[in-house]
Amino acid sequence: MSIRRLDPILIDQIAAGEVIERPAAAVKELVENAIDAGARRIAVRIEQGGRRLIRVSDDGFGMGPEDLALAIERHATSKIPDGSLERISTLGFRGEALPSIGAVARLTITSRPRLTGQNSQQAHRIRVDAGRVEAPRPAALDQGTRIEVEDLFHATPARLKFLKGDRAEAQAAALVIRRLAMAHPEIAFQLEGDHLSGLDLPVESGENGARRRISRILGADFGENAVEVASQRGAMRVSGLVSLPTHHRASALDQYLFVNGRPVRDKLLIGALKAAYADTIVAGRHPVVALFLETDPASVDVNVHPAKLEVRFRESEAVRSLLIGAIRDALASAGHQASNRGGVAMLARLQAQGITHLAPRPPERPLSFVFPEGPPRHATAMPAPARYQAGFAETMPAEASPADTDAPMPPLGYARAQFHETYILAQNGDGVVIVDQHAAHERLVYERLKKARLNGPVPTQPLLIPVIVDLPEAIRAALLDLAEELASDGLVIDPFGPGAIAVQEVPAALAGADIVTMVRDLADRVGEFGGAESLAARRDHVLKTMACHHSIRAGRRMKLEEMDALLREMEATPGSGQCNHGRPTYISLGLKDLERLFGRS
Numbered sequence: 001m002s003i004r005r006l007d008p009i010l011i012d013q014i015a016a017g018e019v020i021e022r023p024a025a026a027v028k029e030l031v032e033n034a035i036d037a038g039a040r041r042i043a044v045r046i047e048q049g050g051r052r053l054i055r056v057s058d059d060g061f062g063m064g065p066e067d068l069a070l071a072i073e074r075h076a077t078s079k080i081p082d083g084s085l086e087r088i089s090t091l092g093f094r095g096e097a098l099p100s101i102g103a104v105a106r107l108t109i110t111s112r113p114r115l116t117g118q119n120s121q122q123a124h125r126i127r128v129d130a131g132r133v134e135a136p137r138p139a140a141l142d143q144g145t146r147i148e149v150e151d152l153f154h155a156t157p158a159r160l161k162f163l164k165g166d167r168a169e170a171q172a173a174a175l176v177i178r179r180l181a182m183a184h185p186e187i188a189f190q191l192e193g194d195h196l197s198g199l200d201l202p203v204e205s206g207e208n209g210a211r212r213r214i215s216r217i218l219g220a221d222f223g224e225n226a227v228e229v230a231s232q233r234g235a236m237r238v239s240g241l242v243s244l245p246t247h248h249r250a251s252a253l254d255q256y257l258f259v260n261g262r263p264v265r266d267k268l269l270i271g272a273l274k275a276a277y278a279d280t281i282v283a284g285r286h287p288v289v290a291l292f293l294e295t296d297p298a299s300v301d302v303n304v305h306p307a308k309l310e311v312r313f314r315e316s317e318a319v320r321s322l323l324i325g326a327i328r329d330a331l332a333s334a335g336h337q338a339s340n341r342g343g344v345a346m347l348a349r350l351q352a353q354g355i356t357h358l359a360p361r362p363p364e365r366p367l368s369f370v371f372p373e374g375p376p377r378h379a380t381a382m383p384a385p386a387r388y389q390a391g392f393a394e395t396m397p398a399e400a401s402p403a404d405t406d407a408p409m410p411p412l413g414y415a416r417a418q419f420h421e422t423y424i425l426a427q428n429g430d431g432v433v434i435v436d437q438h439a440a441h442e443r444l445v446y447e448r449l450k451k452a453r454l455n456g457p458v459p460t461q462p463l464l465i466p467v468i469v470d471l472p473e474a475i476r477a478a479l480l481d482l483a484e485e486l487a488s489d490g491l492v493i494d495p496f497g498p499g500a501i502a503v504q505e506v507p508a509a510l511a512g513a514d515i516v517t518m519v520r521d522l523a524d525r526v527g528e529f530g531g532a533e534s535l536a537a538r539r540d541h542v543l544k545t546m547a548c549h550h551s552i553r554a555g556r557r558m559k560l561e562e563m564d565a566l567l568r569e570m571e572a573t574p575g576s577g578q579c580n581h582g583r584p585t586y587i588s589l590g591l592k593d594l595e596r597l598f599g600r601s
Contacts, residue, residue, distance in 0.1 A: 009131030023050020024172035029097035034058035046193035049169030059144040063111040065124040065136040102128030105152040111145040130155035170195040179263040185213035231326035240291040245280035246584040252286040272320045276327035282582030332574035415563030431590040439579035446547035458490035459508040466502040469519045544580045
C-alpha cells in the first residue's frame with residue numbers, strides 16, 4: 001500500500017475526534033473563545049443535549065470578514081501574539097476548535113467588531129457544513145459574536161452512538177459553564193435549554209465577588225460550611241474555598257480546580273487534595289472545593305492534553321506542598337467547627353429519646369435567651385431540687401443585671417446533661433449543642449498523639465508487667481515487621497514465643513487503655529495495609545487505632561466536670577469538629593431551629 005496525503009476535511013474530522021468528543025466539549029471551546037475575546041456577557045442555549053443546537057453569544061471584540069475566514073482554518077489563532085508557547089495566558093490557543101466543529105456539524109459564525117471611536121463596521125457571517133466553507137457575507141448583529149452549531153456529528157454519525165441521553169449531555173454542558181463561570185466572576189453568564197433548570201449569573205465585582213459567584217453556583221449551604229484558603233509561596237498563590245471535612249459528597253463532581261483561570265482535572269492537584277483531607281474525611285466521600293492556583297505562565301505547560309484539562313508543572317512538588325499546606329492551614333483555622341447540616345433532623349429523633357443521666361450543677365454564670373415575646377432576658381438557675389422537670393434542666397427568666405454579661409459564653413457552652421450515656425447535651429448562648437462523647441474524645445486523643453509524635457520522642461509509660469497478646473502467626477509477623485515504626489509512636493513490642501507478642505511500653509497518653517484489644521485491632525489493620533501505602537499513612541492508622549481504644553466509650557457515665565473539660569478541649573483543638581472517620585463530633589441547634597421544630601415560628 002502506498003502512502004498518500006489525507007483529504008483536509010478528513011484531517012479536520014480526525015482532529016474533531018480528539019477535541020470535540022461530545023457536545024459539552026464544543027460548549028467549552030466556544031465559551032473559552034468568548035472569554036478570550038474580552039466578553040462581559042455570555043449567553044448559551046442548548047437543545048437536545050447539544051445535538052440539535054448549541055448557540056453561544058457574547059459581547060466581545062468581534063471579528064471582521066478577514067478574521068472570520070481565518071478563524072475556521074486549522075491552526076489559525078490570535079492567541080499567541082509572540083509565536084511562543086512558553087507563556088500561554090489565554091484559554092484557547094491551538095486554533096483547532098472552530099475547524100473541528102465545522103468538520104462534523106453545521107457551523108454558523110456571525111460577528112461584528114466592537115465599536116472604537118468613529119469606526120463602525122458591518123457584521124458578517126460565515127458558514128461551514130461538514131467542512132465545506134461558504135464565503136463571508138453581510139449580516140445583522142449589534143456587537144460581538146454569535147456562534148451556532150447545528151446537527152452536531154451529522155457528518156460523522158458513528159460518533160452519535162457514543163453519546164449519552166439528552167439530559168446527561170445537557171448536564172455535562174452545564175457543568176462546563178459552571179466551571180468557567182466560577183473562574184470568571186467579572187463576566188455575566190446565562191444558560192438555557194432543554195433538560196436544564198437554567199443559569200443566570202450576574203457580574204460579581206469587589207473584594208468578595210469570587211466568593212459570591214462560588215456561593216451562587218455551589219449553593220448557600222456550601223458557603224456556610226466552607227473556609228477560605230489563601231497562601232503564597234514565591235510566584236505561586238492559591239486561594240478559594242474548601243468545605244469542612246464533615247461537609248462532603250458521594251462523588252468528586254463538586255471539586256473545581258483552576259490554574260491561571262483554566263479549569264483542570266489534573267492528577268497532581270487531585271492527589272494533593274486527597275492528601276490534605278486524608279486525616280479528616282470519611283473514606284469514600286469527597287470534599288467540595290473551589291481552588292484557584294495562580295503561577296507564572298512560564299512555569300506551567302498547558303499544551304499536554306487535547307482538551308487542555310491537564311497541565312504539567314515545572315515545580316510539581318512545590319505546587320503539591322503549597323496546596324496541601326494551604327488546605328490544612330485553612331481547616332486548622334476552623335478550629336472545632338463542624339458542618340451544621342442535619343441538626344434539626346437529629347433533634348427530631350431526640351424527641352423520642354429519654355435522658356438517662358443528669359448531672360446537676362450550680363451555674364457558673366447566667367445563660368442568655370431570646371424569648372419569642374418581649375425583650376431579651378437572662379436566666380437565673382433555680383435551686384437544684386426544683387431545676388429539673390422530666391429529665392431536662394429548667395430555668396426561670398429574671399431581669400438582667402450588669403454582672404450577667406461580664407464573662408462571654410464559650411462556643412460549645414456548658415454541659416447540662418448526658419443521655420443514653422453516649423451524648424452530651426450542652427447549652428450555649430445561641431441554643432444547644434449535642435456532642436458524641438466517644439467520637440469527640442477519640443479525635444482529641446488522636447491530636448494529642450500526633451502532637452507528641454511531632455515534638456518527639458513520644459513520652460512512654462513502661463509497663464510493670466508486660467502485656468502478652470496472642471495473635472495468628474502471619475499477623476504477628478507483620479506486626480513485628482513494624483516494630484520500629486510502632487516504637488517511634490510510643491508502642492514498644494517484642495516477640496514472646498510462637499504466636500504471641502509482649503507489649504513493654506505504651507504512649508503515656510494511653511495509660512489505662514485496654515492494651516490487648518487495642519493491639520489486636522491494630523494487628524487487624526496492619527493486614528489491610530497495602531504495599532503502596534506511605535509510611536505516614538501507616539503511622540496515622542496506628543495513631544487512630546490507639547486513640548480509638550483510649551477514648552471515652554459510648555455507655556460510660558461521665559461527671560459534669562469531665563463533660564465540660566471535654567468541651568473546652570474541643571474548642572482548643574483544631575479539627576475536633578470531626579472524628580477520625582470524618583463524621584461530625586457535634587451538632588448545633590439554634591433557638592430558631594428549636595422554635596421551628598416545635599411550631600413556634
